[in-house]
């Protein structure tokens with residue numbers, strides 16, 4: 246992906262640290278979806294399922310942190326913006 250690097254002061258090739266792991270981490274948020282109908286059962290099992298649910302929810306923090314990590318410039322290693330800046334169209 247092409248991004249504007251502030252340190253290089255031009256458009257450079259940018260990449261995430263681990264693109265494949267990033268894809269897996271995105272899947273982590275949907276891991277709990279099939280279990281949503283079983284919430285009453287999970288909530289009543291204080292020994293196994295509720296602690297497992299808590300561990301799963303605690304994992305959201307690091308997962309969100311990993312997703313929010315910005316891509317890095319391939320030439321200088323500086324963090325660049327997630328989204329490419331939208332160029333003003335004919336207004337300037």
Ligand SMILES: [Zn+2]
Nearest residue numbers: 250253318321
């Ligand atoms: Zn750079």
